[in-house]
Amino acid sequence: MMEFHSLLSIRNLRTCFHTYEGVVTAVDGIDLEVYRGETLGVVGESGCGKSVTALSILRLLASPPAEIKGEILFEERDLLKMSVDEIREIRGNAISMIFQEPMTSLNPVLTIGEQISEAIRLHQGLTRQEAWAKAIEMLQMVQISSAEVRVNEYPHKLSGGMRQRAMIAMALSCHPRLLLADEPTTALDVTIQAQIVDLMERLKEEIHTSVLLITHNLGLIAEMARRVVVMYAGKVVEEALVEDLFSEPLHPYTQGLLGSIPWIGRKMETGRRQLQEIPGMVPSLLEMPEGCRFHPRCPRVMEVCKGEEPPLVQKEGRRILCWLWK
Amino acid sequence: MDPIPLLQVKHLKKYFPVRKGIFSKRIGWVQAVEEISFHLHSGETLGLVGESGCGKTTVGRCILRLLEPDAGEIWFEGEDLLRMDAESLRKVRARLQIIFQDPYSSLNPRMTAGEIIAEPIRNHTRCSRKEIQDQVSFLMDKVGLHPEQAHRFPHEFSGGQRQRIGIARALALHPRLIICDEPVSALDVSIQAQVINLLVNLQEEMGLSYLFIAHDLSVVEHISDRVAVMYLGKIVELAKDTVLYSSPKHPYTEALLSAVPIPNPKMKKQRILLQGEIPSPINLPKGCRFYSRCSYRMDHCREVDPEFKDLGEGHWVACHLY
Numbered sequence: 177m178m179e180f181h182s183l184l185s186i187r188n189l190r191t192c193f194h195t196y197e198g199v200v201t202a203v204d205g206i207d208l209e210v211y212r213g214e215t216l217g218v219v220g221e222s223g224c225g226k227s228v229t230a231l232s233i234l235r236l237l238a239s240p241p242a243e244i245k246g247e248i249l250f251e252e253r254d255l256l257k258m259s260v261d262e263i264r265e266i267r268g269n270a271i272s273m274i275f276q277e278p279m280t281s282l283n284p285v286l287t288i289g290e291q292i293s294e295a296i297r298l299h300q301g302l303t304r305q306e307a308w309a310k311a312i313e314m315l316q317m318v319q320i321s322s323a324e325v326r327v328n329e330y331p332h333k334l335s336g337g338m339r340q341r342a343m344i345a346m347a348l349s350c351h352p353r354l355l356l357a358d359e360p361t362t363a364l365d366v367t368i369q370a371q372i373v374d375l376m377e378r379l380k381e382e383i384h385t386s387v388l389l390i391t392h393n394l395g396l397i398a399e400m401a402r403r404v405v406v407m408y409a410g411k412v413v414e415e416a417l418v419e420d421l422f423s424e425p426l427h428p429y430t431q432g433l434l435g436s437i438p439w440i441g442r443k444m445e446t447g448r449r450q451l452q453e454i455p456g457m458v459p460s461l462l463e464m465p466e467g468c469r470f471h472p473r474c475p476r477v478m479e480v481c482k483g484e485e486p487p488l489v490q491k492e493g494r495r496i497l498c499w500l501w502k
Numbered sequence: 503m504d505p506i507p508l509l510q511v512k513h514l515k516k517y518f519p520v521r522k523g524i525f526s527k528r529i530g531w532v533q534a535v536e537e538i539s540f541h542l543h544s545g546e547t548l549g550l551v552g553e554s555g556c557g558k559t560t561v562g563r564c565i566l567r568l569l570e571p572d573a574g575e576i577w578f579e580g581e582d583l584l585r586m587d588a589e590s591l592r593k594v595r596a597r598l599q600i601i602f603q604d605p606y607s608s609l610n611p612r613m614t615a616g617e618i619i620a621e622p623i624r625n626h627t628r629c630s631r632k633e634i635q636d637q638v639s640f641l642m643d644k645v646g647l648h649p650e651q652a653h654r655f656p657h658e659f660s661g662g663q664r665q666r667i668g669i670a671r672a673l674a675l676h677p678r679l680i681i682c683d684e685p686v687s688a689l690d691v692s693i694q695a696q697v698i699n700l701l702v703n704l705q706e707e708m709g710l711s712y713l714f715i716a717h718d719l720s721v722v723e724h725i726s727d728r729v730a731v732m733y734l735g736k737i738v739e740l741a742k743d744t745v746l747y748s749s750p751k752h753p754y755t756e757a758l759l760s761a762v763p764i765p766n767p768k769m770k771k772q773r774i775l776l777q778g779e780i781p782s783p784i785n786l787p788k789g790c791r792f793y794s795r796c797s798y799r800m801d802h803c804r805e806v807d808p809e810f811k812d813l814g815e816g817h818w819v820a821c822h823l824y
Contacts, residue, residue, distance in 0.1 A: 221690040221691060221692060222690055335779055337779055338779075365553035365554055365717065365780075366553065366717070366719070366758060366761040366762055367553065367757060367758060367761045367776045368553075368779060369761065369763075370760075370761035370763075370773055370775055370776075371775055371776070373763070374773070374775055392690065392691060393763065394691075394765040395720075395762065395763030395764055395765045396763045397765070398763065398764065398765045398766055398767040399763045399764075399767070418767045419767050419768060422765065422766060422767050422768075423768075432692065433691060433692065434765070435695075436691055436692050436694070436695035437691055437694075437695070437720070437765060438698070438720045438721055438723065438724035439720055439764060439765055439766070440719060440720045440723055440747060440759065440762055440764060441747065441748075441764075450699055450702065451695040451698055451699055451724070452695065453692065453695040453696045453699055454692040454695070454696075455696075457660050457662060457692075457693060458690070458692075
């Protein structure tokens, strides 16, 4: 196995929002490590804090109401301690982001070309013409046909798949060392999703980017990621290599998650008509249960889970936040 | 299975006009549904899959006559729904219900959960207030909601619970067929499993039939007995679920199946990447609609629209390869 060097390391990140109903802790003390050249998958259901983690890394949350604590070390520099000018130098340059909704995250009153060349001009100091030529080149790289024409068009004239490609072109235009992909294919049809996944894999090889892939789609994780982090209610509950996680999930939540998705072909093997369900629902961030946050839904709950927070167990290179493995 | 199907759709057609300019001049047609035929037996689940814009939702709405089809026949329990007057249609709709995709916009925000579930009962039967209340409690219990929550408004429920209210409303009049239009696509995976299990259990208990419309192929495989694949307003393939998923015949089905990521990192499969995107359904050229993206295309395909034919054992395909 090759040696991996850490690119991004998050230590005890805690992001809270001050709201009228009280303080909401969306991300509650998580640790993450992204190594150079790898794809780290982050899975979880809505409200588990996976998107807030990504937004915290780039400090894209307005403060107040948000409050970010902890350390986010990118190439040994703490992003949270940087001045506004320093973080702007990083955004879209060394770290860039692909957002979930290609409809709302592109500016509707600027052409695609203007939006892509803006980042290039800003970070690479190219002239207007050079940046424009680079924008066309980027659009060709993400396989948009007749890029010279498309570059002059506004986002509403492009289809969902094309907008997502344009956004990827924008994100990759400065050859970032870290790409945060927040549900990059969720809004797309499966055949288009397959095209985008293929494109991202290829571009990752070409420009050696590390990817933090945030999604709720376990299939996508299995195909793209090397390591996986499972989040539940603001905490990392399990971390493992992708093969280990899928062959032997250790945390009861991960087990439930894997059991609750229908897989193509599984019905033929088992003939089962019932999916395994996780009873109940994700707790509201305002009313977190005491002890382990998963205990009201956990099939293997013990007395200790109800009162005390579970310990982080290190086991054969995996991390599990659960009393069962103590 | 009884020989006469519960629902039989024949040559269904629905076009939407495309208008432009200040006089709303018609400049073309969107062929949302073009000559679709299929049948559904009692107690069976037929899955209808396809990508966005393929017309699957339009099919569901045409069957209920929430949209008026332009041509075709829809036989339900031996009667043609399209030749019915408003009064008999109203009566039929008690046995023909729908569950909508978006649990946020398909419930009236100014009615309580109890009122929403009671409305069809009040409209269609002459039950007393007490009887209605009992039935509402029974239905809420059946779909896994607490009857005490009947006085709450939709916004007080989570997405999964709202979808359960929608299911209770659809069940209120003991329907025979429920059209499920993307019933789980707005839900989180763990909640999705709960709703799918609920639908499967209710089907066994009450002998329901489902027309299950969805874009998620793995969900459709899980729940369906037979699956129909739609592309640009037409069914391109229809077969028993195990047959369709193990040996797809149509090039589009094949590509669609290979595009679904499988949650098993040890299985690196060969993906068929379709070039381009779904063409606009306005004024389609003649010939096969999949021509522009097909990897097996022949000259013949551009000229002649393939017929939808039976390859035996109920495996229907519309492709010149067969």
